Amino acid sequence: MTSSLHLWLIPLVPFAGFLVNGLLGRRFPKALVTTVALIATLIPFVQVANIALHFSSLTLPYTEQVATWITAGNFHADFAFALDQLTLIMLLVVTGVGFLIHIYSVGYMAEEEGYWRFFAYLNLFMFFMLTLVLAENFLLMFVGWEGVGLASYLLIGFYLTKDSAANAGKKAFVVNRIGDFGFLLAMFLLIAHFGTLSFSEVFNQVAQHPEWQGGFLTAIALFLILGATGKSAQIPLYVWLPDAMEGPTPVSALIHAATMVTAGVYMVVRTHVIFDRSPFALSTIAVIGTATALFAATIGLVQTDIKRVLAYSTVSQLGYMFLACGVAAYSSGIFHLLTHAFFKALLFLSAGSVIHALSGEQDMRVMGGLRKKIPITFWTMTMAVFAISGFPPFAGFFSKDEILYQAFISPNGLGKILWFIGLFTAGLTSFYMFRLWYLTFFGESRAQATTAHDDHGHGHGHGVHESSWVMLTPLVILAILSGIGGWVGVPEAMGGHAEIAHFLSPVTGAAHEAAEGRSMELLLAAVSVTVAVIGWFIAHLMYFAKPALPAQLASKVRGLYSLLLNKYWVDELYGAVVVAPLLLISRYVLKGLFDTGVITGGGMAIGYSAQGLGALVQRVQSGNIRSYAGWLALGAAALLLLTYVGFGTHLLFR
Amino acid sequence: MHLVLFLIFGGLCVAGALNLLLQRHPINSALSLIVVMTSLAVLYLLLGAEFLAAAQVIVYSGAIMVLFTFVIMLLNAGKEERTHGSKAAYIVGFPGAAALLGILTYIFLKQSDHLGSAKLGGYLVTTSDLSRVLFRDLLLPFEVTSVLILVAILGAVALARREH
Amino acid sequence: MVVPIAYYLVLSAILFSIGVAAFLIKRNIISIFMSIELMLNAVNLTFVAFAHQWHQVSGQIFVFFVMVVAAAEAAVGLAIIIAIFRTRNTLDVDHVDLMKL
16 A cells, blocks of 8 residues: 555645735746746646656555545545546646746746736646546546636636637637536436446446446447547537637647647546447547548648647647547557647747747748748757657657557448548648748748737847747757657557557557558558658648749639638638527527516516505505594404404404 | 483484584584583483583583684684595595494494493482592592693693794 | 483494594594594593493593593693694694695
8 A cells, every 4th residue: 555645736736836826926026926836837747757756666546535525415526636557647748748838938928918927827727737637536527627728718818908819718718618518418427327426436337337338328428529529629619729829829838739638538538438338439539530630630731820730730630639549549549649748839839939039920921041040949840840740750650650550450440441531631731740841941031021919919129039048948858758759659560669558558458459460550650651751742842842832722722722721611600600699599588588678677577566566555644634534443443343353353254 | 201311412412513523614613512512411410420520511611612712713713625635534534434333333232231221310429439439549540640731731831832 | 211321332432433524524623623522522421331330430530530631632732733823824634744844
C-alpha cells in the first residue's frame, strides 16, 4: 500500500494561484504576478514528475478520496481522484506543456493590459483541466469539463473591448454547452442503469455482464460522443474553434491545441469499456473523426490567417485521434494526443513569435522572407512542420502512422476506406503546412509599411525582430520534444518496443496485431511518407517555385475555391437553421408571450386587482357619518341575530 | 286600567318618536322628544319606579332637552335642506334597523309566556329603597359619577369656549 | 287587566328602531343627537321593565346611572357641536366628511 500521493494538491495549487492573482493581482507589480503564476504551475509539474519517477513502485489503480459530495439514498458521488497510466500521461502533458506556455506568456503578454487577469484565468484553466484528468468519477470530471469551457470563454474573450473576441467567446461557450448537454444525458443514463457514476464501479459492472451489448450502452456512448464532439471540436460542433483564435496566441496553444480540446479524446479512452460494447458507437466515432479530419484539412488549404490554418489543422488532427478511438486503438489515440500536444503547441507558439515579430500581423499574404530575420523561430517552426506532416523520425510520423495502420487492419468493415481517407488527409496536411511554411518564411517580404494591431494590441515600430529568450526557450524545448517525442511509441516492426502502447495496456487493453504482420506495417509506413513528400512537393511548386500558380488555380476552380474559403458556409448554415429560429422564438414567444404577457402581465394583473379591490373598500371609508351609521345598524342586527341563535348559525342554513 | 294607560302613553311615545323622525326643523323634533320623555315617565310610574319617573322629568325633559333647545336656538339651526346624502345609509341602514326591530319583536313575543306580566302596584320601589342601595352598596360608583359630571362640565366649558 | 311585560319590551324595541331610523335619515347634527337620546331612553324602559319583573332594584339603579351618563354626554356632545359649528359653519352632517378643513 503506497503512502498518500496528495493528488489533491495538483489541481489545488493552480487554483490558489488563480485566487491570489485574481483577487489581488491588480495591485501587484508585474514581477509578483509572474512569480505567483509560474510557481502555481511549477509545483504541480514537479509533483507529477516525482510521481512519474516512482511510478513503478505504486500499486494501481490508486484512488484518493478527499471528501464526500452527494449521498442521496443509494446514490453517492465523492470528490475523489484516481491515478493510473492514462492519467499520468495526461498529467505530464497538461502540467509540462502548460508550464512551458506559462513561461512563453510572460514574454508574449508582457505589454498587455490585464496581465494579471490573463495569468489568473490561465491558472484557473489549469485547475479545471487537472480536475478533469484526475477525476475518479463522471461527476467530478464534468466539473472539470464545464470549468475548462468557462476558462476557455474567459480567455477567448480576453481582449474584452473587441466585439469579435467577445462574440467568439460566447460562441465557444454556447457550442460547448450543447456538447455538455450530451454529457449530462449520458450521466443520467449511467445513474439510471448503473446507480453510480464512479468509473471503477461502472466498468466493473460492465465487465461482469458480458451479455450487455449495444442497447442502452449504445445510447450512453452516443451521448458521450456528443459531448466529445463539442469539447474536441468535431463535426458538427467544431465551429467554435476557428473563431477561438481571437484569443491570445498562448491561449490557442494551451487550450485549443494541447489540452482542452483533447479532453474529449481522453474521455472516450477513459470510458472505452462502454464503447467496446457498442460497435455502432465505435463506427460513429471513426466516421466522425475521419470526416472531420478531411473536412477541416480542405478548409485549411486556402485560409490566409496563419492562426486559422493552425486551428483547422487542430480540428483535423483531433479527427485522427477520434479515428483511432473508433477503431479501438485507444493507445494510438493517446500517443497521437501526446505528440500533437508537442508539435501543435510549438506551431502556435512559433506563430505567436512570428506575429510578435511583425507587430501583430497575422495575414500570411503579407508575410514572407522571414527566414533570415527570425532564425530561431524559423528552425523551431520547421521542426514542428516536419513533425505534423509525418516525416520520420519526427514525432508525428510514428503516432499518425500507428493510427493509419490500426485503421487499415481494423476488423471494422470501414477500416480500409477510413485508412484511405486518412492517408489522403495526411497528404493535405503536409501540403497546407508547407504552404504556411513557404508563405511565412520564404520568398520576398510582402509586408507593408503599416503595422497591424490585431492580435497583439500594440505596435512596436522598430522593425522585425526576434523574440526574447523568455519566449524562445519554450520553443526550443518543444522543438526537441517534437523531434524525439515519438520515440516512445516506435512500433516493433521498425525496431522499437512500442513502450507507450505497453505502458497504457492495463488501461486500454492490448492493441491489435494483424495477421499480415510487420511487413504490412512497413509498407503502409512507406506509403504515408511518400504521400507526405508529394504534399511537400506540390507546396514547393505552388508557393516557392511558381508563386503565380495559386492565383491561376484559384481562378480556374472558382466555385470550389470559394466554397473552401468560406468554410463550406457552415457558420451561415447554422446561423440560418439554428440561430435564427431560436432568436425568433426568444423574441416573439418567450419574450413577447411569456415574459411580457404571462409574467409581467400576471404581476400587473395582481397589482391592478389589488388597486381595484382597494378602490372598492375605500368606498366604505367615505367620511360620511350616516353611511357609517348604516353599516353600524346592519352590524348590530347581525350581532343580535348571532347572540340569539348562537354561533352555530351557519348550521341553520344547511 | 293598566292596559288602557299603557296603550295611551305608549302610543304617545311612538307618536312623539315618529314626529321626531318626520319633522324637518330640529326644534320641532326637540319638542316631540320632550313628549316622548314625559310619556316614558308615566310608564315608569306604571312600572313602579317613582324616583325614576321624577328624575326622568326633572333631568331628561327638564335639563337635557332644555339644553338641546338652547343650543338649537344658539346656533340658529334652520330647516334641513336636501343634500347629496349617503346611499349606504338607506340601502344598508334601513334593512338593518328593520332587522333589529323584527328580531327583537320576534324574540320578545316568543318568550312572552316566560316573561311575566306587570301589575299596577305589583312592585313598588320607594325612593328610600333606592337610596338605601345606592348609598350603601354602590357608594363608590355614585361618587365616581359625581366626578364624571365634574369632568363633563369642565370639558363642556373648555370645548365651547371662544378662542382668543 | 294586566299588561304582559313583553308589551313593554316591544314598545322599547319600537322606540329603539325609530331612533336608529332617525339617526340614518336626519341631516342635522342636533337631530341626530336627539335620536341617540331616544335610543338611550328606549333602553331605560327595558331596564325598568325587567326590574319590575324580577323584583330587583338594580335595574332601576342602572337606569339612574344611564341618566347621569346621558346627561354628561349630552353636555359634552353639544359643546363639541358648538365647536364644530364655529369652524365649519354648518350643521349638516354630510358636509362634515373630511378630517382636514
